[in-house]
Amino acid sequence: MSDEMEIRVELKQPNRIKSVNQNFLGVFGFARSEIIGRSIRLINGPCTDITLLNSLLKNAALHAECSEVISLYDHEGKRLVVKVNVVNKCVGCEENECVLRMQTLEVVQSKFAFAEDGTKKLVIRLDNGRIEYVSVPFEAYFGFLQSQMQGRTLSLIQGPSTDTSKLASLIQAGRCGYYHSEVLTTCDAKCEEITSLVQVAPVLSGENSTLAFIQLSFLDVPAEDSTSIGATGPCLPSSYSYFKETVSQVGQDFRSSVRAAVASATQRMKQMYKEQCLLESQAEHQWRIQRLTTLLLLAVPAIAMLPVPRMATASSAQVMGTHSLGQSEKLFQGDNSMKLYREFVPPTLRGRQNVHYSDVHLRKPAKAESKQSVLMLDLDKTSIYGNDGNDLGIALQWMDKPEPVVKELYRHLVNPNVRQAYDKLHAQSRDTRVVIYTRRPQVLHYRSCFRDATINVKYNEEWHSEGQLYIPSDVTSAKEMMKAYQGPELLEDEANDVSKSLERLIAARDAIAQELGLTTPPVIVVTASDKRVTDTAEHLGLSSEHAFLFDDNEALRKDPKVIVVEPTESLPASRRDNLLAFLESNLPASQLEEELVEYLEGARPGEQSIQRDPQTGAVSWFIPMAATEQSRWEVPNLPNSAWERAMSNGFNAPPWMEEYSGKDGSLSPITPPEAETNPIALRRAHVDLKAAAERAVLMREAGIETVRSA
Numbered sequence: 001m002s003d004e005m006e007i008r009v010e011l012k013q014p015n016r017i018k019s020v021n022q023n024f025l026g027v028f029g030f031a032r033s034e035i036i037g038r039s040i041r042l043i044n045g046p047c048t049d050i051t052l053l054n055s056l057l058k059n060a061a062l063h064a065e066c067s068e069v070i071s072l073y074d075h076e077g078k079r080l081v082v083k084v085n086v087v088n089k090c091v092g093c094e095e096n097e098c099v100l101r102m103q104t105l106e107v108v109q110s111k112f113a114f115a116e117d118g119t120k121k122l123v124i125r126l127d128n129g130r131i132e133y134v135s136v137p138f139e140a141y142f143g144f145l146q147s148q149m150q151g152r153t154l155s156l157i158q159g160p161s162t163d164t165s166k167l168a169s170l171i172q173a174g175r176c177g178y179y180h181s182e183v184l185t186t187c188d189a190k191c192e193e194i195t196s197l198v199q200v201a202p203v204l205s206g207e208n209s210t211l212a213f214i215q216l217s218f219l220d221v222p223a224e225d226s227t228s229i230g231a232t233g234p235c236l237p238s239s240y241s242y243f244k245e246t247v248s249q250v251g252q253d254f255r256s257s258v259r260a261a262v263a264s265a266t267q268r269m270k271q272m273y274k275e276q277c278l279l280e281s282q283a284e285h286q287w288r289i290q291r292l293t294t295l296l297l298l299a300v301p302a303i304a305m306l307p308v309p310r311m312a313t314a315s316s317a318q319v320m321g322t323h324s325l326g327q328s329e330k331l332f333q334g335d336n337s338m339k340l341y342r343e344f345v346p347p348t349l350r351g352r353q354n355v356h357y358s359d360v361h362l363r364k365p366a367k368a369e370s371k372q373s374v375l376m377l378d379l380d381k382t383s384i385y386g387n388d389g390n391d392l393g394i395a396l397q398w399m400d401k402p403e404p405v406v407k408e409l410y411r412h413l414v415n416p417n418v419r420q421a422y423d424k425l426h427a428q429s430r431d432t433r434v435v436i437y438t439r440r441p442q443v444l445h446y447r448s449c450f451r452d453a454t455i456n457v458k459y460n461e462e463w464h465s466e467g468q469l470y471i472p473s474d475v476t477s478a479k480e481m482m483k484a485y486q487g488p489e490l491l492e493d494e495a496n497d498v499s500k501s502l503e504r505l506i507a508a509r510d511a512i513a514q515e516l517g518l519t520t521p522p523v524i525v526v527t528a529s530d531k532r533v534t535d536t537a538e539h540l541g542l543s544s545e546h547a548f549l550f551d552d553n554e555a556l557r558k559d560p561k562v563i564v565v566e567p568t569e570s571l572p573a574s575r576r577d578n579l580l581a582f583l584e585s586n587l588p589a590s591q592l593e594e595e596l597v598e599y600l601e602g603a604r605p606g607e608q609s610i611q612r613d614p615q616t617g618a619v620s621w622f623i624p625m626a627a628t629e630q631s632r633w634e635v636p637n638l639p640n641s642a643w644e645r646a647m648s649n650g651f652n653a654p655p656w657m658e659e660y661s662g663k664d665g666s667l668s669p670i671t672p673p674e675a676e677t678n679p680i681a682l683r684r685a686h687v688d689l690k691a692a693a694e695r696a697v698l699m700r701e702a703g704i705e706t707v708r709s710a
Contacts, residue, residue, distance in 0.1 A: 005082075005102040007040075011061045012096055013598055014039040027104060029075035045073035046605045053084075054602070055447065060086045060098035064452030069105065069177050069211035071204070081105045081204060081211075083177050105177040105202065113203040113215045114555070120196075120218040122149070123203060126175060127441065128467075128529045129153055132213060132555075141218070143189030146558070151530060159187035174200040174214030183221055197221050373429040373638060374537050374547035375422055377512065377522075379438040381552045381567040384508055385413040385623075390609040391600055393504040396587060398596050403477070403503060405586055410504075410511035412579040415568045417633045421550060422516050424635040433542055434522040436509050437549055441528035443501060444469055450493050457498065458487035465539055471506075471524035478502035533561035546638050565633050569606065570624035579623055589619045 005024035010016045017035055025032060028043065035042060044050065052068045059066045067085040074080055082102040093099060113123050114133050120141050123133040130153055134146045142157065149156060154167065166182040173180035181199040188194055196218040205212035377383040388394075389410065396406050426432040444467075446455045459481060463470050475481055478499045490498065505524065513521040525536055537547040549562045556562040571579060583589070589610060592600075597619055600610040611622040 005104075007100045007102070008093065008097055009040050009057070009100060010097055011057055013595065014041065015057060016040075017042075018097060024102070027074070027080070028072075034075075041602070043072045043074075045071065045077070045079060047071040047079055048073070048604075050602045050604065055449065056084060056086050056100070057098070058449050059452050062451055066452060069107075069202075072102075081107045081177075106179065107177065107202045107204045107211070108215055109204055110213065110555075113201075113213060121215055123213050123215050124154070124171075124174075125529065126212055126214060129171075130529070131156075132530070138218065141188070142186075142194070151532070157186040157188070159185065159191070159193050161185040161193055162187075170198060170200040170216065171214065174202050175211075177202045177211055186218075194218075195221055372431040372433065372543040372546065373425050374433045374435060374542045374544075375425055376435045376437040376525075376533060376536070376547060376549040377418060378549065378551040378553070379436060379505075379508055381569065382550060382565060383415055383418050383436075383512055383568075384410065385415065385568050385571050386609070387604075387607050388504060388508075389413050390607045391603055392583070392609055393507065394500075395592070395596060395600065395609075397500050397503070398599075399587060399592070401586065403507070406503060407507040407510055409582065409586075410507045411514060412575060412582055413508075413571075414511050414515045416572060416575070417565070417568075418512060419515055421633045421635050425548075425638075428638045429546065433540075434512070434516060434518060435536070435540065435542075436512065436522050436524040437527070437531060437533075437536065437551075438505075438524070439527050439529075439531060439553075440501075440505070443505070443526045444528045446494070446498055448491075448494050449497065450491055455488050455490065455494070458485070460484040461486065466535070467527065467529055468536065468539075469524075469526040470539070471526070473521045473523055475506070478506060481506075531556065531559075531562070533559065548636060550633060563634060563636070566631055570626040572626050576623050576625050580621055583621050589621050592619065 005027055006021040007024055008018045008020070010018065017038055017040060020030075020032065020035060024030075025035075028035075040053070044053070048071050052070055056066060056068055056070075064086075067083060069081065069083050071079050071081055082104050085101045087099040087101055113121075116136055118137060119135060120138040121135045122131055122138055124130065125132050130151050131149045134144065134149045139145055144156070154171075158164070158167075162185055163182075166184055170180055170182055170184075179199070179201055181197060183195065184198045185193050185195045197220065199217045199219065201215045201217070202211055203213035203215050380387045386392075392409060392413070393406055396409055422432065422434065444457055446457050448455060458464065459469065463472070463484070471481070481502045482495065482499050505526075509521055509524050523540060525540075531549060531551070533547055533549045534544040537544040547561060549556070549559075550565055551562055552565055552567040553562075554564060557564045570576075592610075597610065597612075601608065601612070603609070609622060610619055612619050
C-alpha cells in the first residue's frame with residue numbers, strides 16, 4: 001500500500017536502521033539524518049513491548065513472516081500504535097537485514113474501555129475470546145449481570161436470528177486492529193430479540209500496551225436501517241406458563257399428583273432449555289427448576305415433606321429476570337405467597353407448627369463451616385520484587401550459575417508483606433493454606449524464539465484442568481517437570497528455554513515457602529487467562545469461602561475474592577542492601593557479557609535492573625529502595641461461624657428449647673416423661689440447640705423465611 005511506512009533494519013543487535021521511506025518520516029517526524037544509523041530503540045518508549053519487538057526480529061532471522069501490534073514513539077515523544085509486518089524478501093535487503101512495514105491504528109485505551117461512559121458495551125479478551133467487562137447500561141438493557149457474563153463467550157447473547165458471519169467479521173476486524181460496525185440481532189436475558197448497530201474497536205492493554213481486548217458497543221439502529229428489520233417476539237415462553245399448565249394436572253390424590261407434576265415440570269423445563277440452547281450453567285438450570293418447586297412448597301406446606309433436590313443459592317432475579325405475570329400467577333409472588341402460606345398453616349402447639357420442616361429448610365450445609373483460610377499469592381510485582389525479578393534470574397542463568405544460586409537470589413526478592421499477610425490470616429483461622437497463583441501465558445503457550453511456532457506445552461495430564469496448570473508440591477526441580485513433559489517435541493534450545501523458565505518459577509515458590517516457614521512448598525497454579533479464585537480453590541479441595549488472592553492487577557479489583565495491592569517495584573533498605581551484596585558476590589556487573597548488558601538495558605522503563613554511567617560507560621546494578629514506611633497489605637477479617645453470629649446478634653432460644661437445654665448448648669439427654677405419649681416432646685429430645693440456631697441464621701441469610709403463627 002502506498003501509505004504504508006517502511007523501515008529497513010539490521011537483524012543483529014543493536015538493530016541499526018539502514019533506510020526509511022518518506023511515509024515513515026512524515027508520520028514519525030524525524031529527519032532522515034537523525035534516524036539513519038541509529039538503533040531501533042530510538043523509537044521505543046515507556047509503553048513499547050520490547051519482548052514483542054525482539055520476537056519480530058528473531059522471526060525475521062528465521063525467515064518467518066509475522067505481524068504484531070506495538071506502541072512506538074515519534075520525534076516529539078507521542079505514542080503511536082502501529083501494526084508491524086516483517087518482510088524478509090525485499091529489494092536492496094542484505095542477508096542480515098529485513099524490512100518492517102508499519103500501519104498506524106486507532107485504538108481505545110483500556111482505562112476508557114473499562115470506564116462507565118453511559119454506553120451499552122462489553123469488552124472481550126483476545127487470548128480466549130471470553131467477556132471481561134460489561135457496562136451498567138448493558139446490564140440494564142439486556143438483563144444480564146456482570147457476574148453472569150464475565151468469563152462467558154458471546155454465544156450467551158446469540159439467538160436464532162443472529163448472523164454469525166457478521167459477528168465473526170466484527171471479531172476479526174477487532175483482532176486486526178480496525179474499527180468496524182454491523183447491524184446485528186441478539187437476545188437478552190428473557191430471550192427477546194434485540195436489533196442493534198454493533199461497533200467494534202480494538203483496545204490496548206494497560207499492562208503491556210499491546211492489543212489485548214476488543215470493545216463491542218451496542219447502539220440504536222438508525223431509522224433507515226431498522227425499517228427492513230421485522231420485530232420478533234420472545235423465543236421462549238414464560239417459565240411460569242409451563243409450570244402453571246403442569247400444576248393444573250393435579251387430581252384427587254393431591255400429594256402424588258403434585259409429586260408427578262413437579263417431576264413433569266422438571267423434565268419439561270430441562271427439555272425446553274436443551275431445545276432452546278440457553279447458555280446457562282448446569283447449576284443455573286437446576287436452580288430454576290428447584291426455585292419453582294420451592295414456590296409450590298411455600299404455597300402448600302402440607303406437602304413440605306416431599307423430597308426436593310438441593311437448591312443453589314443464586315438470586316432469582318439474576319437468572320430468571322422479570323416476567324409478565326397474570327393475576328393468578330401473582331399469588332406466588334412476595335407477600336401474596338406468605339398470605340397463601342398462612343391459610344394452610346396447621347394447628348400449633350406452644351407457637352410451633354405441628355409439622356416437619358422440609359429438607360430444604362433443615363438440611364445442614366454440604367460442608368460444615370470451617371475456619372480454613374486460603375492465601376493465594378500472585379508472583380510478579382506482588383510476592384516478589386519486579387517482573388520476575390526484573391530479569392535478575394535470567395542474568396544468573398545467562399552466566400551459567402547453578403540452580404542453588406538462582407534459588408538464593410529469589411530469597412532476597414520476596415516482599416516482606418507476604419509474611420505479614422500470612423501471619424494475620426493464620427491468626428484468624430485454624431488452618432491456613434498457601435497457593436501460588438500466577439498468570440504466565442508463556443509457560444502454557446510457549447512462543448518459540450527459534451522458529452515461527454507457538455507450542456501448547458503439556459505435562460502430566462492430571463496437572464492440567466480447564467486451561468490451568470497445577471504444579472504439585474512434591475515437584476522439586478525443573479528437571480523433574482521436564483520428565484513429565486508430554487507436549488509436542490521441542491528443539492534442544494526450546495527445551496532449555498522452557499526448563500530455565502520452570503527453574504525460576506520453582507525457585508520463587510521455594511523462596512516464599514522459606515519466608516513463611518512452610519514445611520511443604522505450596523502448589524503452583526499457572527494460568528494464561530483470567531484468574532478464577534473460587535474455582536481454583538475448589539479444584540484443590542480447599543474452602544473457597546475464605547480464599548483470597550493478593551494481586552497487583554487493577555483489572556481484578558471488581559472481584560470480591562481479590563485484594564489489589566501496590567506493585568512491588570522497590571525493596572526495603574535492608575533487603576536491598578542484602579540483594580546488592582549478593583549480586584556483587586555472585587554476579588558482578590563489571591563482568592557481565594556485553595550482549596547480556598544490552599538485553600538488560602532493553603527492559604521496560606521502571607523495570608531495568610542495570611544502569612550505565614554516562615561519563616565512563618561503566619555498568620552497575622540498580623535496585624530501587626522503598627519508602628521508609630512501606631504500605632502493608634490489607635488482610636480481611638474472617639467472619640464468625642453461624643453460631644457465633646447468632647450469639648453476637650442476641651439470638652434468644654424459644655422457651656421450649658430453654659426448658660430442656662443443657663449447659664453445653666444441646667438438649668438434655670433425659671427424655672421428658674411426656675415423651676412416651678407426646679411425639680412433639682419426643683422430637684424435641686433430638687434437636688440440637690446450637691445446630692438449630694446455626695440453621696436459623698443460615699436460612700435468614702439465604703433469604704428463606706419460616707412462618708410461625710402468633
